[in-house]
Amino acid sequence: MTADLKPAAAGETVRVELEDRAYDIVIGPNVLARLGTLVATLAPGARLAIVTDSMVGALHADALREAVAGKAEIASVITVPPGESSKCFAELERVVGELLDARVERGDILVAFGGGVVGDLAGFAAAVLRRGIRYVQVPTSLLAQVDSSVGGKTGIDTAHGKNLVGAFHQPALVVADTGLLDTLSPREFRAGYAEVAKYGLIDDAEFFGWLEENWQDVFAGxxxxxxxxxxxxxxxxxxxxxxxxxxxxxxxxxxxxxxGHAIETAAGFDGTLVHGEAIAIGIVLAHGFSARLGLCDPAVEGRVEAHLSAVGLPTRTSHIKADMPDADGMLELIRQDKKVERGALTFVLTEGIGKALVKKDVDAATVRDFLAERLKT
Structure with missing residues (x-):
């Protein structure tokens, strides 16, 4: 993969190749205006049920209605409160109930119109309604456009942790209008940027280097x-x-x-810490823990932390304005991670920038000692 900047002012389309479940991610300014045409091509005659949150609805609902006018009937618009707290059993039950009240059928389309919370909740509702209906992701946050809207992970949170109840259910289409990001608060945009940086850190060192040089242009649009x-x-x-x-x-x-998920759960889902902020801290910890295990040079953590700090993201637990558990409490939250196998801890760690790896059977005592040290900084 190359990170050379290409002229892309008109947008791009990325294909997710999954045989008979393949779909397009349509990316660019003003692509929301094409939603009605795209949906009509995807499912001629289908009615639409829209799930959004009150904040996104107030800003962009008129644009969505205009985009589908004359091309698809809107059967229902369901609005949930903004924020992570909406990813819960109660809201799932309410959303599914309203979809059934509107007599949404298997041949209809659910539109998830919002950030990652709406996408996860609405996608899960689509997965379980009538044993599965098609849905279209229209992500309105940077985090959702680059991460949660793609790949078919849907779900809700519980008191035990994030995303522990859900289903794999691929969207039929993703429409990522980059112009919608102009209405995000600086905090929300920064939070999404943590996931952008993550892709460079996984397996594309050139892209991470490009981000270090060009992040201000990414923020500018x-x-x-x-x-x-x-x-x-x-x-x-x-x-x-x-x-x-x-x-x-x-x-x-x-x-x-x-x-990051353990940190987010510990901080509570009350807005004190948003998902991307927790992930930024988690990314720094993952690089620090990799250095502790001798997998990478300690300087790698410093480079990663320097970049995330430069864009304004928190990088240490001391940056969180909430009471955090001690190392034993954090370790218990980590044990709820979905990658745990028969009680053995699994971490995604790194051998350097762009060299991520999966490390299984990580010693819990080593994790605890690392956390005990890092929770003090």
Missing amino acids: GPARIHAIATSCRSKARVVAADEREGGQRALLNLGHTF
Whole structure:
């Protein structure tokens, strides 16, 4: 993969190759206006059910309605509260109930119109409604455009941790309008950027180097932003096509997430810490732990932390304005990670920039000692 910036002002389309379940990710400015035409081509005559949150709806619902006017009937618009707390059993039950009230059928299309929370919740609803209906992801946050809208992971949170209840259910289409990102707060955009940087750190050192040089242009918008999003989506599409259900290689996409999800759960889902911020801290910890195990040079962690700090992301647990558990408490949260096999801990670690690997049977005492040290900084 090359990270050379290509002219992309008009946008790009990335294909996720999954045989009879393959789909396109349409990326660029103003592609929301094409939604009605794209859906009508995908499912002629299908009605649409839209799931969004109140914040996204207030900003962009009129544009979505205009995009589908005359091309598809809207059967229902379901609005959930913004924020991670909506990824719960109660909201899932409500969404599914309203879809059934609207008599949404198997041949209809559910549109997930929002950030990662809406995409995960609506995608799970689509997976279970009438044993599965098609859905289209229209991600409105950077994090959702480069990560959660692609790959078919859907689900909700529980008191035991993030995303522990869900299903693999691939979308039929992803429409990523980069212009919608202009309405994000700086904090939310930075949070999404953590996932962009992750793709360079997994297996594309050249892309990470490009980000170090061009991140300000990505934040500003234009071709650099489209390039960063498309490169991220191509990276994820390639991994998903090779390992759809996370039996091996796809676990690499969780770089920073074992630590990050535990941190996010510990902080609570009240907005004190948003997902991408937790992942930024988790990515730094993953590189630090890799150095502790002798897998990479300690200088690698410093480089990663320097870049994430430069864009304004938190990189240490001391940056969190919440009471955090001690090392034993954090270790218990890590034990709930989905990569745990028969109680043995598995981490995505690294041998250097762009050289991520899956490390199984990691010694819990070593993890605890590392956390005890790092939770103090």
